[in-house]
Amino acid sequence: MKPNVLIIGAGGVAHVVAHKCAQNNHRLGELHIASRKLEKCHRIVESVYSKGSMKMPGHFQTHSLDAMNVAATVQLIRDTKAGIVINVGSAFLNMSVMSACIETGAAYIDTAIHEDPSKVCEPPPWYANYEWKRREECDRAGITAILGCGFDPGVVNAYARLAKDDYLDEIDSLDIIDINAGKHGHYFATNFDPEINFREFTSTVWSWQNSQWQAAKMFEHKQTWDLPVVGQQATYLTGHDEIHSLSHHLGIPDIRFWMSFGEHYINVFTVLNNLGLLSEKPVVTAEGQEIIPLKVVKAVLPDPASLAPRYTGKTCIGSLLKGRKNGEEREVFIYNVCDHKQTYEEVGSQAISYTAGVPAVAAALLIADGTWNVRRMVNVEELPPQPFIALMNEIGLPTQVIDSAASGTSPVEVIDAADTLRS
Secondary structure, rough: OOOOEEOOOOHHHHHHHHHHHHOOOOHOOOEEEEEEEEEHHHHHHHHHOOOOOOOOOEEEEEOOOOOHHHHHHHHHHHOOOOOOOEEEHHHHHHHHHHHHHHHHOOOEEOOOOOOOOOOOOOOOOHHHHHHHHHHHHHHHOOEEEEOEEOOOOOOOHHHHHHHHHHHEEEEEEEEEEEOOOOEOOOOOOOOOOOOOOHHHOOOOOEEEOOOOEEEEEOOEEEEEEEEEOEEEEEEEEOHHHHHHHHHHHHHEEEEEEEEEOOOHHHHHHHHHHHHOOOOOEEOOOOOEEOOHHHHHHHHHOOOOOHHHHHHHEEEEEEEEEEEEEEEEEEEOOOEEEEHHHHHHHOOOOOOOHHHHHHHHHHHHHHHHHOOOOOOEEEEEHHHHHHHHHHHHHHHOOOOOOEHHHHHOOOOEEEEEEEEEOOO
């Protein structure tokens, strides 16, 4: 029986999820999309039909929903008979949507860790602060809840598990490298929700070093890598969702996340931050109006979903693991390259949204066919990675592997390491 899918959210990632669900509606049943802004849902569904994304004739309905309202979300799940809920709204919604899924028995998928709007970069481990506290509820309800199933977190977690299963007996380090070598043509913009984007970078950077948490400042540690397709790219050590689960589940002593930033982005970010414009705390204007500076910045920046038509270039995101196989030193880089222009031509999206949205739909398909319908709460690295990676190869995100055992050389070269971290 087809499960029916409810998509919550109507941003750039939801746009991709909608198209990919439509391309697979013969396996997913009736489709629904809900958001506080109904007109955005309408535009997404119009895009699905204009692109001819529906695999077979079927329903794709739009709904108005405040997903912070658990009772309203419960009612919508029941009304739509949704067996799978894909939460690609704000990360502030996770706990509310999960509550509705637990009450109704619907499977739950999200792409990012929960955030409390009043807190920025809470002390680790983040999943233990929110989602993992509800494991027993999911177990009792018998619902499948797959956490952080975008690309990073998500696919990179599966890559790490694949390396552990198939390539390495012992793993010393995991470096997750996220490169966007594309250009969007705007003076300044963020590739996903500016509010979530900036909150990641305005406080402490947490990494997992020597099997313990290490604190650093944003842009304190820099490394330049020579990567497939995108070439030499400067990255900075950044705190990120997947470190918090991978450090718990895979027993790797060193786990780091590196993200590419251009000098222009860093300069603009620094000015905004130093002026206090990235603060989530309210301020009062001279006219007595209370505003939150970060929300004002978000309001004046381009909508990430609007970047797609002008975006060119490629992304390269992957997991670099070092360790041993049969007592011999070995390194493996498992990665994907995605093209902004190609994703726009296919679904009207830029590659950042595409790489986040496709994995969530792959997870929904694996729940629908029973492969990942585990009826408990899991992070991606707790699930068998092979069917997930194989399915993504089919639906738009092919995986590639460079293995030092085959080439005799390191798969990724560090050109410059302007920091004190081990690499």
